[in-house]
Structure formats: structure tokens, C-alpha cells
Amino acid sequence: MTQLNTFRSGPDETGHFGIYGGRFVAETLMPLILELNEAYEASKKDPEFAARLSSLLKHYVGRESPLYFAERLTEHFGGAKIYLKREDLNHTGAHKINNCMGQILLALRMGKKRIIAETGAGQHGVATATVAARFGLPCAIYMGETDIERQKPNVFRMKLMGAEVVPVTSGSRTLKDAMNEALRDWVTNVDDTFYIIGTVAGPHPYPQLVRDFQNVIGEEVRRQIMDQEGRLPDTLLACIGGGSNAMGLFHPFLDDEDVDIIGVEAAGHGIDSGQHAASLKGGRPGVLHGNRTYLLQDDDGQIIEAHSISAGLDYPGIGPEHAWLNDTGRVNYVNATDDEALEAFQLCCKLEGIIPALESSHALAHLKKIAPNLPKDHIIVVNLSGRGDKDIFTVADALGVEL
Amino acid sequence: MSETRIDRRFRALKQEGRAAFVTFVMAGDPNQETAFRIMQGLPEAGADIIEVGMPFTDPMADGPAIQQAGLRALASGTTLKSTLSMIREFRKDNDDTPVVLMGYYNPIYSYGVDRFLEDARDAGVDGLIVVDLPSEEDEELCLPAMKAGLNFIRLTTPTTDDKRLEAVLKNTSGFIYYVSIAGTTGAAAPKASDVAQSLQRIKNATDLPVAVGFGIRSGAQAAEIAEIADGAVVGSALIDRIAAAENDDEAVRSVMELASEISAGIRSTVKH
Ligand SMILES: Cc1ncc(COP(=O)(O)O)c(C=O)c1O
Numbered sequence: 001m002t003q004l005n006t007f008r009s010g011p012d013e014t015g016h017f018g019i020y021g022g023r024f025v026a027e028t029l030m031p032l033i034l035e036l037n038e039a040y041e042a043s044k045k046d047p048e049f050a051a052r053l054s055s056l057l058k059h060y061v062g063r064e065s066p067l068y069f070a071e072r073l074t075e076h077f078g079g080a081k082i083y084l085k086r087e088d089l090n091h092t093g094a095h096k097i098n099n100c101m102g103q104i105l106l107a108l109r110m111g112k113k114r115i116i117a118e119t120g121a122g123q124h125g126v127a128t129a130t131v132a133a134r135f136g137l138p139c140a141i142y143m144g145e146t147d148i149e150r151q152k153p154n155v156f157r158m159k160l161m162g163a164e165v166v167p168v169t170s171g172s173r174t175l176k177d178a179m180n181e182a183l184r185d186w187v188t189n190v191d192d193t194f195y196i197i198g199t200v201a202g203p204h205p206y207p208q209l210v211r212d213f214q215n216v217i218g219e220e221v222r223r224q225i226m227d228q229e230g231r232l233p234d235t236l237l238a239c240i241g242g243g244s245n246a247m248g249l250f251h252p253f254l255d256d257e258d259v260d261i262i263g264v265e266a267a268g269h270g271i272d273s274g275q276h277a278a279s280l281k282g283g284r285p286g287v288l289h290g291n292r293t294y295l296l297q298d299d300d301g302q303i304i305e306a307h308s309i310s311a312g313l314d315y316p317g318i319g320p321e322h323a324w325l326n327d328t329g330r331v332n333y334v335n336a337t338d339d340e341a342l343e344a345f346q347l348c349c350k351l352e353g354i355i356p357a358l359e360s361s362h363a364l365a366h367l368k369k370i371a372p373n374l375p376k377d378h379i380i381v382v383n384l385s386g387r388g389d390k391d392i393f394t395v396a397d398a399l400g401v402e403l
Numbered sequence: 404m405s406e407t408r409i410d411r412r413f414r415a416l417k418q419e420g421r422a423a424f425v426t427f428v429m430a431g432d433p434n435q436e437t438a439f440r441i442m443q444g445l446p447e448a449g450a451d452i453i454e455v456g457m458p459f460t461d462p463m464a465d466g467p468a469i470q471q472a473g474l475r476a477l478a479s480g481t482t483l484k485s486t487l488s489m490i491r492e493f494r495k496d497n498d499d500t501p502v503v504l505m506g507y508y509n510p511i512y513s514y515g516v517d518r519f520l521e522d523a524r525d526a527g528v529d530g531l532i533v534v535d536l537p538s539e540e541d542e543e544l545c546l547p548a549m550k551a552g553l554n555f556i557r558l559t560t561p562t563t564d565d566k567r568l569e570a571v572l573k574n575t576s577g578f579i580y581y582v583s584i585a586g587t588t589g590a591a592a593p594k595a596s597d598v599a600q601s602l603q604r605i606k607n608a609t610d611l612p613v614a615v616g617f618g619i620r621s622g623a624q625a626a627e628i629a630e631i632a633d634g635a636v637v638g639s640a641l642i643d644r645i646a647a648a649e650n651d652d653e654a655v656r657s658v659m660e661l662a663s664e665i666s667a668g669i670r671s672t673v674k675h
Contacts, residue, residue: 014539024508024535026464028560028585031567170470171460183463188586190562287509287535288461300482301513303460 007254007330010321015204015291018327020320023203025290028187033290037205039110049105056101057216060134061091063098065217067224067381072351077367080235080374083228084354084384085221087245094357094386095217095245096127100196102213104131107194114189115139117196118182120147120175120241121312121359122154123386124198129163140164142181144173147311154390172305175241175315179289199242200319203290207319214248221381222252229379235260235370238383239362240333241277241312243319245385254330262370263322264362266308267335277306278335279318280326288316293323309338309394310358312386336365342398344368345388357386358394408501408529409554409577412451413612413633422629424449424669425614426662427505427638428645429456429472430489431481437651438476439489441658446500448659449666452634454532457486457506464534466589468639471646483510483519487526494527503556503577505532508544516544520551530554530577538570545574558582559605568608578612578634579605589639592618595627602631622668629669637665 010017023033043049057063066086074082087095107115115132116139119125125141132139141158145167148155158165171177179202186195200207200214225233236253238246240263253259268276276282279294286295288303296304296316306316325331336344344364348356356364363382371380388395396403416423426445431438445453458476462469490502504523511519511533523531531548538545538557545555554577562585563571572579583598584590598615605613614634619625621640628635641658648654 023537023539025537026534026560027537027558027571028464028562028582030537030539031562031564170467171474176461180461180463184466184587187464188590190585287507287512289463290535292512295509297509297513299513300484301459301510302477303509 007325007328008251010324011204011208017321017324019285020293020323021204021207021291023290024287024292025203026187028190032186032190033203033205035110039106040205040209043106043109049109053102053105057098061097061101062089063216064220065089067221067228069228070352073348073367076347076351077371079372079376080370080378080380081376082367082371083225083233083379083381085217085249085381087217087383087385088354088356088360088387092123092127092130093389094123094127095214095248096124096198097130098216098248099198099210099213099244100127100131102209103194103196104135107137108135110194112194113137113192115194115196116142116182116185117198118142118175118178119198120178120314121310122147122151122158122390123312125163125165126154126157128196129158129161132163133161140166140185142166142168142178142185144168144175144178146173147175150394151311151390152393174305175311176303183289199244200247200321201242201289201291201293201317207291207321210244211247211251211321214244215251217245217248217383218250218252221249225379225381232256232259233379233381234258235262235378235380237262237264237363237366237380239264239313239359239385240318240322241315241359242317243322245383247319247321249383250331261331262366263331263333264366265333265335266310266313266362267337268307268309270337271335275307276335277308277313277315279316280323280333281335283316285323291320293317293320309341309398310362312357312359313362334366336362340365342395345395354384355388356384357388358391360385404549404552404576407552407554407577408499409452409503412501413578416451420673422632422669422672423451423614423634424625424666425452425454425634425636426450426641427454427456427636428641429458429469429476430486431458431476431479432472432642433475433645433651433654434479435481435485435489437654439492440655442489442493444655444659445662446497448662449670450500450662452501452503454503454505454636455486455490457483457504457510459507459510462507464587466587466639468589468642468646472642483514487522490528491526501529502527503530503532504528506534508533508535511544516547520548520553524551524553528553530556532556532558532580534558538573541574549574549576556580561585561601565604568605572609575611578614579609580636581605581613581615581632583615583617586617588617590618592620592624595631598628599631622664625665626668626672629672635669
């Protein structure tokens with residue numbers, strides 16, 4: 001890091017956040033990510049690019065998303081004041097579209113003719129299929145067979161919008177394998193294809209550019225909380241798959257020392273069970289999918305399959321900037337089990353009339369552990385990263401209900 | 404850097420006036436014992452250089468054949484340690500066939516770079532090809548490997564333009580591996596005439612031998628490549644033989660059969 005008095009200056013020129021990040025890709029892809037970096041840097045200096053993105057975010061995505069005071073959840077816990085950042089109200093129902101809109105504008109700017117993406121829960125796939133339809137580009141979405149099974153509504157949504165959903169049968173047939181397969185597609189179709197990565201992971205510049213496109217979340221929260229409370233929040237909470245919704249909320253607050261920042265990883269059946277997706281608490285540094293970060297891996301450096309009830313968190317890695325924020329101690333990373341997330345999911349439905357995504361329910365699950373013991377003027381902002389309509393089959397199944 | 408078996412082998416082949424036959428097989432595929440028998444048999448079947456794959460759960464630049472080989476290897480309990488042991492065994496009665504380890508970085512990083520380099524050299528490894536370490540990441544393994552006396556062999560691809568080529572060649576030794584198409588391993592081979600053009604571009608920039616891989620499946624194809632390159636690399640086609648075999652003996656026999664055919668193809672060509 002060049003400047004030590006800020007947490008917001010990374011990555012360095014070679015794409016590193018401390019020892020994390022980097023560009024660990026096959027030579028075939030190297031020229032492509034260098035080209036992407038150049039195009040991205042140029043777009044940042046182009047006021048027209050910013051204007052177009054901002055207009056689409058407003059009129060097509062429906063931003064800004066509300067910052068909603070969750071009165072009944074607040075009452076329920078009897079402590080801190082709880083606000084929900086309503087990313088679930090975005091077009092397509094999650095934060096994923098913020099990033100997709102930015103990346104497709106980059107793709108157009110670079111003259112690319114075809115879009116590919118990986119998806120786990122299908123939210124990023126849906127968001128990618130959406131922007132591809134909106135701009136008339138063909139698109140292929142790689143999705144593990146296991147995830148296709150548990151996220152059927154999203155698979156159909158993607159197809160309705162004209163995307164080809166490619167089932168991935170290699171490896172563990174979930175998100176990490178979908179990412180491998182998308183990388184293989186990219187290696188093969190280097191001339192015309194743009195790869196829209198869905199989270200703050202992958203080779204540089206992806207972790208940076210996805211973060212920058214998601215920063216709109218935290219920037220809005222800063223303005224909104226000033227309007228509503230006249231001050232910054234005390235605590236930020238977000239769930240972490242690869243870490244894009246969390247980074248979007250956190251990054252604009254990293255240098256506000258008094259803001260306590262908490263990321264919630266998926267603990268699946270519990271960290272000790274070995275069946276979880278908590279790469280920071282249950283993993284160690286390694287190299288996968290173009291970057292160095294914390295990974296779930298065995299003693300021989302082979303990647304271990306993650307487990308979470310939530311397909312969007314079922315990934316054995318985490319974005320490199322989170323790995324760095326973990327090591328520096330700026331962000332506190334905790335976790336929530338499948339059961340805790342399910343409980344929080346139901347609580348949010350009943351008390352607030354909001355069906356949250358199972359992913360976001362992991363962030364909500366942490367409220368129970370901190371909110372009751374905090375004073376009534378303590379402000380917590382939870383990123384409600386998506387809506388849970390896609391999850392009703394999984395939840396019904398877990399609760400033993402037949403639909 | 405002092406001369407390695409790889410340097411010696413290419414020098415000898417140059418005098419013979421023919422290209423090298425470079426084979427790729429996966430350590431531990433279909434199981435550890437059979438993989439060792441295959442490795443032991445390859446020099447006699449005509450292999451000049453043996454690349455040994457280090458299996459990895461997430462081989463993002465490989466096609467289905469090598470992915471499956473890796474999964475078979477992992478299922479048979481193969482680790483980086485057992486791979487190095489296999490090479491140490493091999494060296495007991497073969498001291499001149501160069502051995503190159505090929506794979507992905509994480510298992511090496513996990514093993515510890517310094518310890519890995521020491522153990523690999525002790526085991527008799529001559530060179531490394533690590534797919535996900537482009538020249539931008541040379542400090543990770545490339546520079547330490549060179550210091551340890553191992554060749555760090557780099558892939559160049561159709562997307563490597565002249566400007567990049569310079570960087571790619573900079574810390575490379577042993578030979579250059581030209582991947583003849585943008586794609587994953589096992590994909591169809593491009594036309595020899597297209598390859599010839601790209602080869603010339605690389606040759607203009609380096610004195611190192613250039614081996615060509617991706618999509619070579621037969622003696623005839625290998626012969627075409629052998630006419631224009633310093634080496635022909637064959638992997639997926641050999642691995643397909645292992646996948647198709649009904650038992651271990653057949654796997655060994657079938658791999659040797661194809662290797663001998665390809666070797667004959669290469670030996671039938673004389674360099675211009
Ligand atoms: C609603 C929602 N939240 C969170 C995530 C996790 O991704 P990230 O950690 O990148 O925000 C996903 C991924 O699919 C998601 O759909």
C-alpha cells in the first residue's frame with residue numbers, strides 16, 4: 001500500500017491489496033485483462049461514461065434504493081436502531097445489477113460482441129442476462145448443475161431474457177466450477193467476448209472495478225443516513241459470498257474510524273463441521289481464479305467444496321480486498337450458520353413484511369448477537385442485498401413444507 | 404544458470420537434426436502405480452522430454468480430458484509429495500530424460516515455494532510450467548526457480564503480441580512452449596501453416612528452442628509440427644488412451660502404442 005493513513009487507496013499498480021490480489025491467469029488471458037484495465041481507467045476519466053451509467057442506474061435499475069428504518073426489528077431486539085439498505089428493491093432484485101450495468105457499458109465501449117458470466121444463486125446470472133438483453137448482446141451464463149437444480153426460477157428468468165444457461169458438470173458443480181468454465185470459455189473466445197465477473201474476485205482489475213461499481217451502495221447510505229439521522233452509522237453489516245455487496249457498502253466508510261464494520265460469512269453446518277463457506281475463518285491464503293486470497297483448501301492445496309444453504313455464498317474463496325481488510329483488522333469478519341440464517345429469514349418476513357434473500361439473511365442473523373446489547377441510539381445499517389423470492393423452494397424444503 | 408538436462412537434450416537433438424517429442428501425462432493417473440509404469444516406459448517409446456502434470460481441483464485452462472485425468476489422480480490419493488516421490492523413483496534408473504512439472508500454482512504455494520524448489524531439484528526435476536503464473540507474477544516462483552537451477556518454461560499463445568513477447572521471454576529458459584490456439588487443452592489443432600507464421604515471430608525474438616502443443620493427436624500431425632518446430636507436445640491424446648483403457652495393463656500398453664506411433668512420425672522428419 002502506498003499510503004498508510006487510508007484504507008481506500010488499494011489496489012496498487014500490480015493489482016495487490018497487501019499480499020492479496022494479483023493477476024494469476026494463463027498467458028492467453030493476460031493481454032485481455034491488461035486491455036480491460038486500460039479501458040476501465042479511460043472510462044473513469046470520461047464524464048459521458050459516468051453520466052450514462054448514472055442515468056441507467058436511476059431510470060432502469062431504480063436507484064437510489066431506500067434506506068429503511070426497520071422499526072419492528074428494532075423493537076424486537078430492543079437495542080440498537082436498525083436500518084435496512086434496500087438493494088432488494090433494485091430491478092432484478094439484488095445488488096448484482098449495479099456491477100453488471102457498469103461492466104456492460106465497458107464491454108460496449110471496448111466493442112465486445114458477446115457476454116459471458118458465472119452464477120451461483122442465479123442473481124448475477126439474471127442481472128447479466130438482463131443487461132445483455134437491454135443492450136442486445138448474446139450471452140452465455142455458466143451455472144453449476146447443483147445450483148441449476150436449487151435455483152430454478154432464476155434459470156427460467158435468464159432463459160426468458162434470451163440467455164443461454166450452460167450447465168456445468170465439472171468438479172463440484174457449483175459456483176467455483178462455473179467460474180472455471182467461464183474462464184475456459186474466455187480463453188477460447190478471446191476476440192469478441194467480455195467476461196462480466198459477479199463479485200469482487202478474479203484477476204486485477206476485476207476486484208477493483210466491481211467494487212467501484214458497487215460503491216454506489218455505501219455512497220447512498222452516507223447521504224441517506226445524514227438526512228435521516230444527521231450522522232454516520234455506528235455499525236455496518238453485510239453478508240459475504242465473494243464480497244461485492246459488502247465491499248460496496250463498506251468501502252466508502254473504511255476511513256471513518258468510528259464506524260464499526262462487520263462482514264458475515266456463511267458457516268453452513270458450523271465451522272467445526274467442515275461444511276461451510278467461511279474462507280476467512282476456515283481457510284488460509286492461496287491462489288485461485290486469478291487472485292491470491294483466503295481459500296478453503298486441504299493440506300495439499302486442493303480446493304475444498306464450500307457448503308451453504310445459500311447458493312450465492314457457496315464459494316470457497318473471498319475477494320482479495322476483504323482478505324486484506326481482515327488481516328489489517330479494519331473489518332471484523334464473523335459468520336452465521338444455515339439455521340441462524342433461516343431463523344433470521346423468517347423473522348424478517350414476519351416482522352417487516354420483507355422476504356430477504358438467504359444470502360442477506362446471514363447479515364440479518366448477526367443482529368441477534370449484537371443489537372439487543374447496544375444502546376438505543378446506536379445505529380446499525382444492514383445491507384439487504386437481495387430479495388428472497390428465489391429462495392422460497394429452498395426454505396420450504398428446509399422447513400419441511402411441501403409446495 | 405548451469406546447463407540442465409533440458410538444455411543438453413535440445414542441444415543433442417539439434418545435432419541429430421530432428422525435433423523433440425514432448426509427452427504430457429498426469430501424475431497418479433489412473434492410479435499411482437500405473438502412472439509410474441507409464442512414465443518409466445515413455446523414454447523407450449520415444450519420448451525425449453516428459454512433462455508430468457501435478458493434479459489440481461480447478462484446472463481452469465484445461466479441457467475435459469486433462470480435467471478428468473486430474474480428478475482420477477486426486478481420487479487415487481496423488482499429492483505434490485507423491486508426485487515428487489514418483490520422479491525420484493524414475494531417476495533411479497533414468498538420469499538423462501528431462502522431466503518438467505506442469506500444473507497450477509496453488510499446490511506449490513501451499514507446499515511452500517522454497518521447500519518445493521529444493522525437493523523438486525532433489526527429486527530430479529529439471530523444469531516447471533505453471534499455467535497461472537504469467538510474467539507479471541515472476542517474483543512468486545519464476546525468479547526463485549531460476550536461482551534454484553530449474554528451468555522456468557513459459558507458455559506463449561496467439562494472444563501474446565510482440566510487446567508482451569519480450570516480457571514473456573525475459574525470464575524464460577529451457578524452451579518456449581507455444582500454445583498454438585487460444586483455447587483449453589485438448590481442443591482441435593490449427594493448420595500447420597498458421598503455426599509456422601507465429602513460430603517465425605517467436606524465433607525472431609529468441610534463440611531458445613520452441614515446442615508446439617495443443618491438439619496434436621497422431622504421428623502424421625506430429626510430423627507436420629516437427630518439420631517447423633523444435634518440439635511437438637502431446638498430452639490429451641495420450642490421456643484419452645488411459646481413460647479408454649479397461650485395465651491398468653491396457654492403459655500402459657495403449658499409451659506406449661500411441662507414443663511409439665507419434666515418435667516414429669517425428670523421427671521421420673528431418674529439419675530443414
Ligand atoms: C442477494 C445476494 N446477496 C449476496 C450475494 C453474495 O455475493 P457478494 O458477496 O459478492 O455480494 C449474492 C450472490 O449471488 C446474492 O445473490
